[in-house]
Amino acid sequence: EAGVAQSPRYKIIEKRQSVAFWCNPISGHATLYWYQQILGQGPKLLIQFQNNGVVDDSQLPKDRFSAERLKGVDSTLKIQPAKLEDSAVYLCASSPYMSANTGELFFGEGSRLTVL
Amino acid sequence: AQRVTQPEKLLSVFKGAPVELKCNYSYSGSPELFWYVQYSRQRLQLLLRHISRESIKGFTADLNKGETSFHLKKPFAQEEDSAMYYCALHPGSGNTPLVFGKGTRLSVIA
Secondary structure: OOOOEEEOOEEEEOOOOOEEEEEEOOOOOOEEEEEEEOOOOOOEEEEEEEOOEEEEOOOOOOOOEEEEOOOOOOEEEEEOOOOHHHOEEEEEEEEOOOOHHHOOOEEOOOEEEEEO | OOEEEOOOOEEEEEOOOOEEEOOEEEOOOOOEEEEEEEOOOOOOEEEEEHHHOOOEOOEEEOOEOOOOEOOEEEOOOOHHHOEEEEEEEEOOOOOOOOEEOOOEEEEEEO
């Protein structure tokens, strides 16, 4: 079974530039999560999708971050304009379940963003 | 609000020694607790969940509601256990996400 795919793996940009990350979840997984992991910290949820609908985006900085999952499969996360504090690893995870109470989240390898 | 605390950033033990990675949580209800692991150059993956009461790779974790803890234990550490370990909490119901601790890096010294 193919895992969660993310690209690009690494991205370096200057502040105020824009960047987009792509995620392809495991086939058939209805729930998709984007997490932000800053160095030295645990993953923090940015947004959760159920199929193509947003379940939770309460921690997404909506003035600069946006995400979509138009056809209920792939998802993109965009940052525009980027700030220095956005330097982090952006993790995509998917799950076959609506709720995370089973703990069965399958993570991608992450996209490491460096903002200079 | 839910919170997960892992007090140790780094834990170093010798091979064959016992390991205990600490996790404390704050939540007033009955949460589900998990341990995730990330080996070098690998993805973050689920190690074990408290509800399964299972032993995975020799690791066990018991949920202590009185102390609000979910410490991860292994009687004899192996070099291949070296990794980042994250404790995570879910309220137990609903579509709320997992809340992760900051993680503990376990280094097993040969």
